[in-house]
Amino acid sequence: LKRAGMKPPDMLPSYLAAGTAVALVDHNESQQSMENLKMMRVTYVVDHHRLGDLTTLEPIYLRFEPVGCTATILTKLYRENKFRINQNIALLLVSAILSDTLHFRSPTTTDDDRSIVNYLLPIAKIDNVESYANQIFAAKSDLNSYTMREILFLDYKTFIFNNQLWGVGVVETFYPSNTLARKDELFEAMIDEKKRSNLTGILFSIIDIVKIRNYMIILGETEKFIIQKAFNVNVQDRIADLGSRISRKKDIVPSLERYFKNSN
Template structure:
């Protein structure tokens, strides 16, 4: 019986790569699976797939029309998953995020670790099952780890993530430092994107204190270039809030060169944002030095503040 494997909506490099890697592993173990996506890959991910001559996965909007069971990677929260998740059986989850808004009617295989990237966990699973990682897949997986850890600059990075990249780089025959910087810069080409694309490209929804909180992160090498478009970005966010019922929208604009973030906050309650980050919003904005991780540096303090 075929199963679909996919990462979260608004997929990043880890969501796409983890689906491909876990699907490959499961197929080697006797399952019949296909890696799919819940959205179009971003520029960084397209660069990665093109670099390793790997096809873009097809995008689905629902799972039940095709299969009765699915496997989740790089997420577990229902609002970040396929729209009809409640209509299918979840048989496997491999993730490195918090567990929230997730439940199943039947037992499942669930593997979660507080590491920097799902692909780091997957390398351990390949070893556990004594399945060799092909060179191309090794290149994809090291790309995912570099993406999620911002080339080891993110506080989510663990020694296991660094060791995994070095190990995978040998298999793939890649100079991970030179390649990693090229890859990260490929994801910062923002001039060609509309404001709607910028505020939705890597967005995730969280339920906090009875509020619907949307957090999106944009990587750049020039904060001023992004904030030159601030008025239109605000309009795009306000439209997102109206159409989707978001109470609060945080746009993280992160400079990957110096690991600082400027926050643009639209919606309420803004006082909770000020409390979370011990700062004062000025014109709906705040600079957060050293903040690069939504998962570790933004979501937990917000959750605590709510």
Template sequence: MTTLVFGHKSPDTDSTGSPIFWSWYLNTVKGTEAKPVLLGEPNTEAAFMLQHWGLDKPEIISDVAEGQKVVIVDTNNPAELPAGINAADITAIIDHHKLVGGLETKGPIDITVRPLACTATIMVDLIGAQDMAKAPTAVKGAALTCILSDTLEFRSPTTTDHDRAVAQGLADDLGVNITEFAAQMFAAKSDVSAFSDAELIRMDSKEYEVDGTSFRVSVLETTAPEIPLGRKDSLMETFKAVQTEDGVDQVLLFVVDILKEEATLLVPNDLVKRVAEKSFGATVTGDTVVLPGVMSRKKQIIPVLKV
């Protein structure tokens, strides 16, 4: 049986590239038939990665069959995975997020969760230098793109010295100038003109519950924050439809300015105003609030949320 390798819903660059990376390893090095798949359309930066390195877009699936062998990467949260995940045969998890709980397996499995900024960094370590030397340019390129994306070119507070070293090693091997390549990546990520408001809200989004209130916590990382912020009125109006359709109490949308290293939170109501003031110590006077230094949902947003 072919093993399906996938990351979370609303796939970003890491959840698009890491399944490709790990499937190459399983197929080529381990001799295990594997196939990368996605749980939704990749975002614009991930699409850039596929085009730049000449990679085929993986098939998009909506669920997994009972007994299907799978490897889960870049998440361990059942809310971000197919509805039938606990009936599948999970053979491994490779992740860099906190343990959420709720996944069930058929037996003992390989689990690697490390405090690094990117799943691809962990994979480079697991594969080892000898086998990494066998990886084709496109696979190494995907790994590099994932790391630069998740670290925001080393600006994110989740970045470790090891992430930086692995990325630099890949870049040197590929002959890539990190600064120039990252600028291309972020330009692609910032081009959101073709997306509806609902698509923007769900593009890089995860569900979390805080003290009995369920949130869809969405992040838009961009070098052109004026583009999504210019749509703030329609975005906030669309929050209501997304909340109803997704069964959450509130949407929190953070527009992260990569270059200024700050986030702007849209504030549509008193609940979000209270969240902003209690969580970030901010003073809210309008329908947006700037949060200096806030760039990471995993490290600087989710852990501090209060209602």
């Protein structure tokens, strides 16, 4: 946003008037959206995640694609509708794709993501994509000024598995040891959120961007039992090494869903 010279958009108020037309972008599940989504009139959904519990009273525009980033789909919409993409918009779109796909390291990456980035780079006037991606990751990795509660919610979603509510957070960083060194603070934040939101379990993954490795923080016995069974891993010092299974969308959530479905 700073490089594009743009300010962060204002957050929507907690409650909008019932019947307000809304578009859902990069999500579609009610527990990940605004509190009174069911009172809204959803007219558009553009997403690259699984289809959740969304229901509507009338036909709406849906655009789901199994790509690495919703910005890939948004760029397609620009092009299909012959809308001009200026430099700043191109910069934001390409930044989102590089971030979401970990510069194509994520298993969610598709050829569409790569081709869209190649299309956007000259418009965004990015000469060295490797250098620019590393700048993004360095900024994402600078967490010293954040509280552990803030870090927990940087990329956090809730899911329902077998009628159980679980929280799953992720942080992607060049410096996983810095976050792991604050593990006790993280435990406190996770305990607080588990109680506050009445969760069955809460999980938090520290993703090493360089080594492409997932170190999952295991809060208690409930989480330990489920993760050991779902991923066939051991837990040591309250950390489960999930190896290269770094994608919440493609690796973590599907494995948990399969476990709960088979154990039901």
